[in-house]
Amino acid sequence: MWRSEIDGLRLTFHLAGINNQNFLMRDEQTGTFWQQISGRAVSGPLAGRSLTLVPSDELTFALWKSEEPQGTVANDVAKYVSEYSPKDWDVRMRKARTVLSYREHGMEPRDLVLGVQAFGGSRAFRFDAVLREKLVIDHVGLEPMLLVVGPDEESVRVFRRRIAGVEPAPGFYRVEHPGPVAAALFLDDATGSGWNFRGCAVSGKLQGACLERVEAIKDYWFDWRHYHPDTSIYPSPKR
Amino acid sequence: MFLPFCLLSMAVAWGLLLYPLYVIRPFRAQGAKELVVALAVMRFRAMGMAVAVAGALAAAVWYWGREHRRVRRFFSAAGVAMVAAAALLSRVNVYELMFHPTERPTFSAAGESKLDGGEMVIAVKVSGTARAYPIRGISYHHIVNDVVGGEPIVATY
Numbered sequence: 544m545w546r547s548e549i550d551g552l553r554l555t556f557h558l559a560g561i562n563n564q565n566f567l568m569r570d571e572q573t574g575t576f577w578q579q580i581s582g583r584a585v586s587g588p589l590a591g592r593s594l595t596l597v598p599s600d601e602l603t604f605a606l607w608k609s610e611e612p613q614g615t616v617a618n619d620v621a622k623y624v625s626e627y628s629p630k631d632w633d634v635r636m637r638k639a640r641t642v643l644s645y646r647e648h649g650m651e652p653r654d655l656v657l658g659v660q661a662f663g664g665s666r667a668f669r670f671d672a673v674l675r676e677k678l679v680i681d682h683v684g685l686e687p688m689l690l691v692v693g694p695d696e697e698s699v700r701v702f703r704r705r706i707a708g709v710e711p712a713p714g715f716y717r718v719e720h721p722g723p724v725a726a727a728l729f730l731d732d733a734t735g736s737g738w739n740f741r742g743c744a745v746s747g748k749l750q751g752a753c754l755e756r757v758e759a760i761k762d763y764w765f766d767w768r769h770y771h772p773d774t775s776i777y778p779s780p781k782r
Numbered sequence: 783m784f785l786p787f788c789l790l791s792m793a794v795a796w797g798l799l800l801y802p803l804y805v806i807r808p809f810r811a812q813g814a815k816e817l818v819v820a821l822a823v824m825r826f827r828a829m830g831m832a833v834a835v836a837g838a839l840a841a842a843v844w845y846w847g848r849e850h851r852r853v854r855r856f857f858s859a860a861g862v863a864m865v866a867a868a869a870l871l872s873r874v875n876v877y878e879l880m881f882h883p884t885e886r887p888t889f890s891a892a893g894e895s896k897l898d899g900g901e902m903v904i905a906v907k908v909s910g911t912a913r914a915y916p917i918r919g920i921s922y923h924h925i926v927n928d929v930v931g932g933e934p935i936v937a938t939y
Contacts (some may be wrong), residue, residue, distance in 0.1 A: 607912075
């Protein structure tokens, strides 16, 4: 997701090609070609420039609706809805061919990862491992990081694992049987406050405080690895 | 004189049309250099096409002035048409034929949408306004040019 404005110029994008299975878009106004995953202009008058990221979140509709009851959702385009992927698209895609493979460290090209590029580091969290562990205490670069699986058991959010005035960075653990969506999903080991999936404390000493969200992208390993050649992997590959 | 000129125009026009289609096609690995060349061709080929069409046309006009046999005149016109066809086809965005864009996206209130609760969405929040794009829709259209919370954004997947 990108801001479609650069230097005050508003851009309208069109699908314009594919580069190793990540699409290219072209803006009507300048004719520049942009890479979808990186937001970088690869050819044209604005080549070398980057679009500004708009943070986004991938989650189930039910969970999103409970968090954003005032929100609006894009409708299917009736004319083309028959061409949309079937409901099990994600299962089918796992089998689709790739042109890049990066079969290394035991990774398969279509393995799903949650990619985080922040604080000078790139890290690919194996999606299946995160879903299994439900709460991951880790680092990206040298920065303490926390990954939490949502109450829908399918969505994952990443937070900077820091609380103002708490040194060293706190640990977190998951509430065994979390209640409704707004209720505490995990607790910190420094103050015992309860935190929800938005990363905000809903009980305890820190009630009202929020952790800092970190942008993460759910991607296939081959695509993430192609644009982040220095990425590390969680959990550490077995030797 | 006409034939080599017409064939050259044809080669230029069809080369400009087909080279990017050949390089930028699904299920093929794109090399960094060839991609740069193919994108440059797409950016500048309108000029090349104009030159090719004008050249073929000029050659045909010259040829008709000295050649009166109908069959030969017909084939010279067909040659120009072939060049013009490549020029016209190069203006078609094949990727938007495969995945039609959403020209005017419409939205429903979260409470009124009939979307199944288990379907995945990709969500943004800009200046306090929340919007969700169901993944099955946006993974087909790939791009939605939108305005959320007063800010122009492009939703991509």
